[in-house]
Amino acid sequence: MTEAPQAGGLSDRLVDGLLDLISEGALGPGDSLPTVRELAQRFSVTTPTIREALRRLQTTDAVRMRHGSGIYVGEGIHRKLMPNPNSTPLKDEHIIQLVEARLTIEPGIAALAAANRTVDDLERLARAVDTAKRAADDNRPKLNFHRELAAASGNQVLFEVVDSLLAARSREQRALRAQIENHTRDYDQHVAIFLAVEAGDAEQARLLTEQHLRDLRTTITTNLGGHE
Template sequence: MSDRPEGAAGADAAIVGIRRAALSTDLAAAVAELIRQRRLGPGDAIPALRPLAEQFGVAVPTMREALRRLEGMGILEFRHGSGIYVGPNANRLVVANAMAPRPTKAKLQELLSARLLIEPAIAGQAAQRREPAALAALQEALATARSFIGAAAPLGAAADRGLAEANVRIHQAIAAVTGNSVLAETVDTWASLHARDQAEILMLHGDPEQDYAEHAELVACIAGGRWQLAQRKMRDHLAGVLATITEAGEPT
């Protein structure tokens, strides 16, 4: 790989811009491939900026641009004074857009409608597969949600956020129980897309106890291998959330 000359005017400048963008994309892909070839995982260090630039035969600013692109995708992490490390998304196939705007009511409805089509089937597969370690994590997520409800539960906005995060984690854990990493990554992506709205959805739903009861019944069906009932419980639960969103105003 090599840098293209800069400073061209008119149409030539536009072509140079396209080439630079293509070079940055190719560099980012090459670094991602380097991570895979070396079998590096999250938290592992990669070579520093200048050695990488020398390895790929490009200028340091161009190499930095490619690495920042990977950082924005969660594939790399820059740690000030320490170096460059493999990020949590390095081996994922499905990655959320970190720069996505907050969803409108219409987008939330579309998102929940999509989940209604897919997550009941995920719940059914989870009940049939019941991957042991993931099932234990699901039970733990349910217990965490329980800890935020009732007389002994903490009060305030932090508790609301904690309960909302625990509820999201239940859905993520259900997908993990299927043993299918792509399904798990897909649900993770949905969760991140409207994570900021979960507390508001919970308040609109109006009854944390009922919400917990629905999750508890769903988890019991999955743990018991009752896949058809698990599908129905998931469908009913998401349909209720969608109805709540439909009746509410725009997210604040």
């Protein structure tokens, strides 16, 4: 089969076509797609060409190719934003900028969480608060408080902003956590934010989150030799 080059790039068009196939079929994570051979026939291309387009989608978890099983829609199909997993480590000034970004974004997220939280959101937030008190050898799943707070906002884009920062910058986030000297205060602040969200007090949730992140910024700027 001969594939003539076309404007826009064949691979780009195949990726768009595969995404349209998923959308038009109302397919979600875990749903199966046709075989590589069937897809190649559908788009009138060779199997290596369709595999290349599938591999592009696989890098963002839009699809998952399981050897001997098939092709499935991935969890990343609904993401609006994607973190860069291959970025280089941040310099000190960029770590401070990371905290500044969170200080700008997360107080508003907390206010939305207080307005939009569900029973399930509150349960996960409570478990995230509890995570900080667990022993190091506790193997139960650990939930991140700020990620769960963003999920409770009900805004998928805001959740993905926070999730991307936490996922793509996990090295820097661990470094930030390591510099927190007053873990009791950190825990108490999380509890206070949770209680404000639980009570549906958006303004209190916003103020408490802002103070929590201001304290983190003070700690980081001091330890890194920056200026408040």
